[in-house]
Amino acid sequence: MRKFVAIMLVLIMTLSFATMAVAEEKVELQFTLWGTNEGLSSVFDLVDQYNDSQDAIHVTVSGVESSVYFQKLNAFFSSNTAPDIIQVAADYGNEYTAKGVFAPLDDFLTDELAGTWAESLLDSLRTDDVLYAIPIGVQNSFIAYNKNLFDEAGLEYPTNDLTETELLDLAKQLTDSDKGQYGILVAGNVKEMVRDMYGDYCYDWDTNTMTAEGNESFKHGLQMFYDMFVTDKVTPAVMSTADIGGGFETGKYPMAIIHYWDIASLSTTIGDSFDWDIVQFPINEEYGVRWTSPLYVQALSIAEQSEHKTEAFEFIKWWATQTAPQTSMADSFPVSIGIYSSDEYMNTYNEGHAYDKQVVIDTIEEQGVAWWNCGTIAEINSNVIEPAVEKLLLQVSDETVDETIATIQSKGQQMFDMSDY
Amino acid sequence: MGEARAKSPRRTAGIIQRRNDINFYICILPWLLGFLGFTIGPMLYSLYGALSKWDGVTAPTFVGMNNFIRLLTFDELFKKSLVNTFKYVILSVPTSVLLALFLAFMLNSKHKGAGIFQVIFYFPSVSAGIAVYIVWIWLFNSELGIFNYLLSILGISGPNWLGDPRWSMPAIVIMNLTFCGSSMLIFLAGLKQIPTQYYEAATIDGASAARQFRSITLPLLSPTILFNGIMAMIGSFQIFGQALILTEGGPIQSTYVMGLFIYDYAFLYGKFGYSCAASWVQFVILMIISLFVMKASGKHVNYVM
Structure with missing residues (x-):
């Protein structure tokens, strides 16, 4: 009996070691991302699919609540326990790159692979010409218009050839103070848009210099919004649609600046109550350019300390070129040109409202710009530009556009000059 | 021989005392370890962080008092957040304590x-x-909210509560009244402790x-008032979620409080050292005010029932 038990034990141990040896052959990768329960659940399923299809790589995914993602990232990096693959967003990835925590990915990016994505997307993920992440989803901005209100007013729907002057004229024509109707809803979008309306930022993050003063296009943008909010009153003077009982979905606004992430909820909320579509931002005749749209790019980076960068990139490549569009991760627009330009994708709306998807694509490819919102730039955005713009447009004081620009220039430069602390 | 072996009463008492001491420390050891590891440890590290240039990712570099000097001399936003926090404390502590006391007083009577x-x-x-904050966002809605609807019945055009810098802070103070339930229960417990004979004697006299309230209830409830006042003050100084969810510190930074300052500088701007310094300034202010309130209220608080 003892002999039998001993043999069985030896057999079990041998089998266990053999299994461990097989398991050890696979490279184990850790992958961390943020998301909602629903979004993360679909990610977990896809990672399972990936693992089933792989003989050499096994990915373990962990989701983090988005509100504490920064805390989590800092804890990872400060304790040297960063996962191999990390989700980042273009607006703050650069700050971490500057600290050397992400691996440069240029060597992995072949010309063929680079052609998978619009150049604007890759540009938004470069710091000092070094690529630190691969895009997996993107959000951007455009104008939504209410066809019913245009029909009622007897006006033609806006087109992608719309000029800035024509947009402002339309907004004035559609504003009816007796009905309490404003021509266009801008709200808090102005705070981000005004920084770079025409491709000429009010600061230069490479040289830590404010370029608000003497920047004609910056002044033009600010003056235009001042006219919309204060002089012509074609838009409600609020910074949040929550203050006025909702936004475009209420059916009260003929036009509104919206983002891609609004589309799903607009489809559900509006339903059949009115017909609507989207159109690109207008073209400024003087500068010959459209209003820019910040690209809210979600991407995947590899930790510098990862010992399996090649395998990690293999997973990212799989994810970014084949998988991301199938997930509901933050309802982002797919980034792969091959996917978003296919007939199948262009004609699929998943029972949502059928809108002009080409507008989203053109906005990404033609007018999408990088934006930063971390470190000193975030300080300037939040503590200098936003309050100054709010103060001007909400008419809390009698400050003029020129005075607002002077405030932004001096306070912003002061922050740049004293940023080393 | 037997007597010699017998322990003296003093020695026995000493052994029992020592055993009690050991048992006491064994019992509090888990808490003590947690307190040292998760409260005192991080506090000391944050003090080191406050004296360092630290981005939260790379190792801190000691810079002495630089962060404190910058905070207290140059930083306008810190001053603004400090003023906003004080405004909130001054408005919210008395209102919430008084409402809690009023509710407790009303509920102390034996009504069905x-x-x-x-x-x-x-x-x-x-x-x-x-969830409560989000409900309040809708209550404060300038077009669909119940407050402006009620005001409109009276012929008053209600303000844009959360979007107007003049009304955003009062709006948060009003919302804070929702949470006076805990103080109310403590007041209620305090009221129930006051012997009814005092009131009976006073009624006979x-x-x-009003006189009974002033001469019996208030003095005997004073320790509870002090406790609730200090707890409300500490809670108000730590305001964060309300301002973040309702207004994000706006409009025009009118509700930008120290909690938001500390959070933003650590996690959005990557200035952990600076954020630690701000936390310590807040801690010191809170400690000084608490000590002052306790000292100043000493002769007004009656601990004898």
Whole structure:
């Protein structure tokens, strides 16, 4: 009996070691991302699919609540326990790159692979010409218009050839103070848009210099919004649609600046109550350019300390070129040109409202710009530009556009000059 | 021989005392370890962080008092957040304590249904804060909110509560009243501890209800008032979620409080050292005010029942 038990034990141990040896052959990768329960659940399923299809790589995914993602990232990096693959967003990835925590990915990016994505997307993920992440989803901005209100007013729907002057004229024509109707809803979008309306930022993050003063296009943008909010009153003077009982979905606004992430909820909320579509931002005749749209790019980076960068990139490549569009991760627009330009994708709306998807694509490819919102730039955005713009447009004081620009220039430069602390 | 072996009463008492001491420390050891590891340890590290240039990712570099000097001399936003926090404390502490006292006083009388009202008033305190804040966003809505609807019935055009810098802070103070349930329960417990004989004697002596409240209730409730006041003050100084969810510190930074300052500088701007310094300034202010309140209220608080 003892002999039998001993043999069985030896057999079990041998089998266990053999299994461990097989398991050890696979490279184990850790992958961390943020998301909602629903979004993360679909990610977990896809990672399972990936693992089933792989003989050499096994990915373990962990989701983090988005509100504490920064805390989590800092804890990872400060304790040297960063996962191999990390989700980042273009607006703050650069700050971490500057600290050397992400691996440069240029060597992995072949010309063929680079052609998978619009150049604007890759540009938004470069710091000092070094690529630190691969895009997996993107959000951007455009104008939504209410066809019913245009029909009622007897006006033609806006087109992608719309000029800035024509947009402002339309907004004035559609504003009816007796009905309490404003021509266009801008709200808090102005705070981000005004920084770079025409491709000429009010600061230069490479040289830590404010370029608000003497920047004609910056002044033009600010003056235009001042006219919309204060002089012509074609838009409600609020910074949040929550203050006025909702936004475009209420059916009260003929036009509104919206983002891609609004589309799903607009489809559900509006339903059949009115017909609507989207159109690109207008073209400024003087500068010959459209209003820019910040690209809210979600991407995947590899930790510098990862010992399996090649395998990690293999997973990212799989994810970014084949998988991301199938997930509901933050309802982002797919980034792969091959996917978003296919007939199948262009004609699929998943029972949502059928809108002009080409507008989203053109906005990404033609007018999408990088934006930063971390470190000193975030300080300037939040503590200098936003309050100054709010103060001007909400008419809390009698400050003029020129005075607002002077405030932004001096306070912003002061922050740049004293940023080393 | 037997007597020599017998332990003296003093020695026996000493052994028992020592055994009690050991048992005491064994019992509090888990808490003590947790307190040292998770409270004192991080506090000391944050003090080191406050004296360092630290981005939260790379190792801190010691810079002495630089962060404190910058905070207290140059930083306008810190001053603004400090002023906003004080405004909130000054407005919210008396209002919430007085409302809690009033509710407790009303519920202390033996009316039918008093228990149900206790539950109703306490309910927001046990609900998820975020959910309550979101409900208040709708209540304050300038076009669809109930407050402006009620004001419109009176012919008053209501303000844009959360979007107008003049009204955003009062709006948060009003919302804070929802959470006075905990203080109310403590007041209620305090009221129930006051012997009824005092009131009976006062009634026989012809004291009015107001006089009874002033001469019996208030003095005997003073330790509870002090406790609730200090707890409300500490809670108000730590305001964060309300301002973040309702206004994000705006409009025009009119509700930008120290909690938001500390959070933004650590996690959005990557200035952990600076954020630690701000936390320590807040801690010191809070400690000084608490000590001052306790000292100043010493002769007004009656601990004898």
